[in-house]
Amino acid sequence: MSSPLCTELEEPLSPSSDQTTPHPEGEFSRRTFVKAAGILGAVTATGLPHFAEAEDAQAAVSTAPHTVDLTLKINGKSHALTALDTRTSLLDALREYLDLTGSKKGCDHGQCGACTVLVDGHRVNACLTLAVVAEGAEITTVEGLANGDTLSPVQQGFLDHDAFQCGYCTPGQICSATALLEEHKRHDLSTVSFATGQTSTPELTDNEIRERMSGNICRCAAYPNIVAAVRAAYNGGRA
Ligand code: FES
């Protein structure tokens, strides 16, 4: 049975539009169109099961678990992880599988900085980093910053200057500040460096510290003391 569209198209054609007569606009008569549409419909109808099969196969592939065995080097020690889902974030690998709970999960969206760790000396948001990507790198968490009982300069600064209240953001702040001091030593620039015209060796002013720590949020608003702690670490203990 013809579809309503086909019924309409199969109305008697005027002599001038017969398929044997070239159509004035592109040699494509209504009858030719009806034939082409019929052929296309048949192809589509017979092709559909194949598309459905392909979609099923695609769904089966994408939902199958993908796991991997990997070794992460964290705070100087190797940790083997077996059959880890490849989608696992570095933060979840640290906290859920390796019991390194110093790095905190705040937003899990790269917005708060609570999960900051160092990967080859660079600060990264562990919630946005896949664990598999970190294989082969030197990972440092807040647990690895002290040397035995001797705190790192930034840790000591946080203690000396009361730079925490609830302490939830503190591990991320400390890791971030640790990398910040290295970045500053390398003469890395920030928007404040450009705003103040200090584009060769920017001085680590409070504004530079604030800008460079701006990816780390503190709900308790301990910001003035955090700046003082970072300044003290930079000045060898003097705020
Ligand atoms: S938990 Fe990673 S940025 Fe907030």
Ligand code: FES
């Ligand atoms: S000290 Fe509480 S969130 Fe920063």
